Every structure is written in structure tokens, then in C-alpha cells.
Amino acid sequence: MPDDLERDLLDRFVRGDQDAFEAIFRQFQVEVYRWILRIVRDPSAAEDALVDAFWRAYRGRAGFQPSRGFGAWMRRIATNAALDHLRRSRKAARLIAGGDAVAAPAGADRATIESIVRAFAALPPGLRVVATLAIVEERPYSEIADALDVPVGTVKSRVFRAVRILREELARQGIHP
Amino acid sequence: MNDDARLEQMLRAALPPMEPAAPSRDVWQSIVARGGSRRPGWIDVAIGAMTILALLRFPGWLWLLAYHL
Numbered sequence: 001m002p003d004d005l006e007r008d009l010l011d012r013f014v015r016g017d018q019d020a021f022e023a024i025f026r027q028f029q030v031e032v033y034r035w036i037l038r039i040v041r042d043p044s045a046a047e048d049a050l051v052d053a054f055w056r057a058y059r060g061r062a063g064f065q066p067s068r069g070f071g072a073w074m075r076r077i078a079t080n081a082a083l084d085h086l087r088r089s090r091k092a093a094r095l096i097a098g099g100d101a102v103a104a105p106a107g108a109d110r111a112t113i114e115s116i117v118r119a120f121a122a123l124p125p126g127l128r129v130v131a132t133l134a135i136v137e138e139r140p141y142s143e144i145a146d147a148l149d150v151p152v153g154t155v156k157s158r159v160f161r162a163v164r165i166l167r168e169e170l171a172r173q174g175i176h177p
Numbered sequence: 178m179n180d181d182a183r184l185e186q187m188l189r190a191a192l193p194p195m196e197p198a199a200p201s202r203d204v205w206q207s208i209v210a211r212g213g214s215r216r217p218g219w220i221d222v223a224i225g226a227m228t229i230l231a232l233l234r235f236p237g238w239l240w241l242l243a244y245h246l
Contacts, residue, residue: 022205030199037195047200051207059212116191135185136192163181166188 010066021061024070025054031071032078035147038137039082039129045089046082053081072146079129079147086125112175119169123162130155131162 012020032053037046056077057064064073123131129148133139134155145152170176232239 025205025208029204033200034195034197037198041192041195043198043201047202047204050200051204051211054204054208055211058208112187113191116187120188120192131188132192135188137194163184167180167184170184 007066010064010070014061014064014066016061021058028071028074029054032074035075036078036082038139039079039132040085040089041132045085049078049081049085052084053078056081075147076149083125083129086128115170115173115175116166119166119173122169123165127158127162127165130158131166134159135163 009020009023013024029050033046033050036049036053037043040046040049053074057074060077064070120128120131130144133144133147134141141152141155145155148155228242232242
């Protein structure tokens, strides 16, 4: 994310200047949206989480230190907003369990693909975020750790736990990768 | 290829990385509506102005107002 915002703009944002907030939003919205989209994997949900993230940023602006990067701070907020969305959608998914059909990539075994997607969706949101970013999106561990504000070792252990849970769930369904 | 690598490969086949995209709409107004802006509305300004004028005209109402706050 671009981090070369003028100090004056950030100072005005912290003081609650709406024009400064909008200028920052215009500069960062696409990068923040793409980051959220990687996590929630649904454009409509990503837009909702984008609104939520920038609203949280404005509400929590007093805690932002302009001397530190806005991009990293915003990414943490965006990650938390996306995580909260996953938690809410997981509850909703339980209510409509057995719902959506999954589009299988060409050449793949549709039943296997559906099993994998369902097993992945059933992961606890905290593990799912890490697994999505590390395995699916292949983002560096250091970047994920920064976005979640946790040590790199925590990211590695969460990926390990996510893979183990996935493997167990798939084994229960007779799939042995 | 070990088991973990194979599982990760299957996962990427089932859930391909998201293509870079931009929001389909301008969500700024949604942020403002959500409360990102605390700019007071005209009704708030009107009520505030009327309260001040009333207190200037009838200072004794200050105690009544303070009682209700």
C-alpha cells in the first residue's frame, strides 16, 4: 500500500478533518479492497467490509500515529473487518447449511473440489484467514503477521493447524491428498 | 511432492487466488452514512441555535434545561 501520504494530511485526518479522510480513502481504497477481497473472496462482502474498515479507521483515528505508516495500520484494521465478516457469515452459513453449489475448475473432480471448499469454509475464521493468505494467495508470512499484528511464529503455527484440520476433515470424507 | 504440498495444490485448484479488482461502486457515501462523518446536520444546528436564543431571552430556563440534561 502506498505510504507516502503527506504528514499534514495525516495530521488533519487525526484531527477529524473529513476532507483529509476522503483524500486518504481515495488513495487507499483499491488496495484495501483487494486485501479484504483476498480474505472474504466475495466482491459484495468485500465492499461491505471496506466500508466497515474505513469507518473503523475514522473512529479509531486518535490511536493512529502519523509518524508510523498509514498503510500497515489500515491493513490491520481491514484484516480485522474482514475477519469479523467471516465470523458473521459463518454463523449465517450454519443457518443455511448445505447451501451453495461450488463451481469446479475444468478437469478437476467436482466432488473433491466441493469437499475441499466445504472443509475450508468450516475452518475457524482465525485459521481460515491465515490459510487463505498463506496458502491460497501465497502472501509472505511476514506480511500476514503484520496484518494480524501477531508474530511470524504464530502465523506458521496457525497454517500448520489449518492444514491439519483440513487433512482430518478430508480424510473423514475419504479424501487423502 | 509431500502430502502438505499436495493438499495446498488441491486447495489452490479449488480456491484460485482472487484476481486484482476494484470496488464496483463508490462506497464513500456509505462510509459517511455509517458515521464516518460527524458533521452535524441542519436539524442539529437549528435545535442548538433555538436553544441558545431561548436561553438568551429567558435565562431562568437554564435551570430547567440543566435539570433535564
